[in-house]
Amino acid sequence: MMTSMLEPGQIIGILGGGQLGRMLAQAAAQFGFHVIIYCPDEQPPAAEVADQHICAAYHDPDALLAFAQRCDCITYEFENIPVETVALLAQHKPVWPDARALNVAQDRLTEKQFIQGLGIPVAPFVAIDTREALASALAEMGGTGILKTRRLGYDGKGQWRLDAQSDLDQIFDDTQGQALILEGLIAFERELSVIIGRGIDGQIACYDPALNVHRNHILHTSTVPAPVSADDAAHIRDIGTKISSALEYVGVLAVELFMTSDGFMVNEIAPRVHNSGHWTLDACGTSQFAQHIRAISGWPLASPTRHSDARMTNLIGNDVDKWPTLIREPDHCLHLYGKSEVKAGRKMGHVTHIMPLGTIG
Numbered sequence: 001m002m003t004s005m006l007e008p009g010q011i012i013g014i015l016g017g018g019q020l021g022r023m024l025a026q027a028a029a030q031f032g033f034h035v036i037i038y039c040p041d042e043q044p045p046a047a048e049v050a051d052q053h054i055c056a057a058y059h060d061p062d063a064l065l066a067f068a069q070r071c072d073c074i075t076y077e078f079e080n081i082p083v084e085t086v087a088l089l090a091q092h093k094p095v096w097p098d099a100r101a102l103n104v105a106q107d108r109l110t111e112k113q114f115i116q117g118l119g120i121p122v123a124p125f126v127a128i129d130t131r132e133a134l135a136s137a138l139a140e141m142g143g144t145g146i147l148k149t150r151r152l153g154y155d156g157k158g159q160w161r162l163d164a165q166s167d168l169d170q171i172f173d174d175t176q177g178q179a180l181i182l183e184g185l186i187a188f189e190r191e192l193s194v195i196i197g198r199g200i201d202g203q204i205a206c207y208d209p210a211l212n213v214h215r216n217h218i219l220h221t222s223t224v225p226a227p228v229s230a231d232d233a234a235h236i237r238d239i240g241t242k243i244s245s246a247l248e249y250v251g252v253l254a255v256e257l258f259m260t261s262d263g264f265m266v267n268e269i270a271p272r273v274h275n276s277g278h279w280t281l282d283a284c285g286t287s288q289f290a291q292h293i294r295a296i297s298g299w300p301l302a303s304p305t306r307h308s309d310a311r312m313t314n315l316i317g318n319d320v321d322k323w324p325t326l327i328r329e330p331d332h333c334l335h336l337y338g339k340s341e342v343k344a345g346r347k348m349g350h351v352t353h354i355m356p357l358g359t360i361g
């Protein structure tokens with residue numbers, strides 16, 4: 001099949017206006033594309049670096065139609081876009097990743113079932129509908145687990161760690177009728193992730209796995225290379241390739257993994273560019289953002305090879321005040337997202353310390 005390619009000068013639409021959309025827009029500009037941001041917020045970070053901003057709700061059919069008419073291709077920067085929105089837009093213009101990928105990744109239950117169906121290990125899980133079901137599933141898991149909302153969770157929000165001391169009545173009330181999943185507690189040694197690009201023709205470009213460290217449930221650092229053997233790194237790439245191929249995915253996909261004494265388990269996937277791939281901006285010739293733009297444009301993918309070791313550190317809340325020090329470090333690549341208001345827990349920017357290959361591993 002001949003796949004059509006976007007040409008420089010054409011217009012890419014991005015649903016969502018956060019820092020991921022901003023870095024996607026910057027990557028699109030590298031290739032001479034124009035960008036329209038569709039986001040209900042006023043003055044979102046991405047709109048500052050884009051050609052246009054449509055400020056409207058994700059359920060506004062007239063605004064969506066106007067957006068689709070102006071764009072040549074559409075993508076999104078976060079996975080909580082309503083599937084109906086993507087389906088509606090797809091009637092008019094190509095939307096990548098498609099509604100299927102979004103559907104699978106939006107719901108922790110369908111996500112786990114899908115990954116398990118590919119023969120890839122995931123944490124034990126049970127869908128929970130009632131307070132009684134929660135108590136018996138927890139008992140079956142040996143008395144500990146993590147209760148999560150099936151949808152809309154991020155940065156540890158919508159999660160409750162459960163053990164024998166937990167007040168299940170209170171916790172069940174706190175979930176406010178949202179659909180739930182209970183997961184077994186995994187005693188992992190490390191958390192890793194891998195970023196995979198897949199082109200319209202099925203070409204795969206897999207970045208090196210990164211070691212991720214969280215603080216207060218928010219990603220703190222991502223380091224490459226991760227401390228895994230070459231065989232393990234190849235195995236992680238295979239997992240990422242299997243998932244993206246099974247979804248006939250187009251664009252960049254992130255896969256979060258647990259490393260346990262029994263091998264690797266997939267924690268979750270994100271149908272988008274990912275915070276744990278920000279190091280690719282400074283340690284690779286083609287970043288995850290540029291790769292995503294190439295993929296959705298029908299362009300061939302570029303090499304995901306790393307030319308440096310790297311450690312990315314998120315600048316959360318007041319961390320951003322360190323910028324005057326960071327700009328004095330010649331090997332620290334600073335990225336600020338242009339957010340005017342500093343809030344606790346808010347991702348304000350990141351800095352990547354690049355080092356010669358072989359420094360870390």
Ligand SMILES: Nc1ncnc2c1ncn2[C@@H]1O[C@H](COP(=O)(O)OP(=O)(O)O)[C@@H](O)[C@H]1O
Binds near residue numbers: 156267
């Ligand atoms: N089943 C589990 N066992 C142990 N730790 C978990 C489990 N699920 C999640 N976690 C921990 O909680 C963090 C956030 O959970 P995750 O499912 O990735 O949600 P999100 O990133 O959307 O907030 C993970 O990075 C991991 O540290």
Ligand SMILES: [Mg+2]
Binds near residue numbers: 256268
């Ligand atoms: Mg996660």
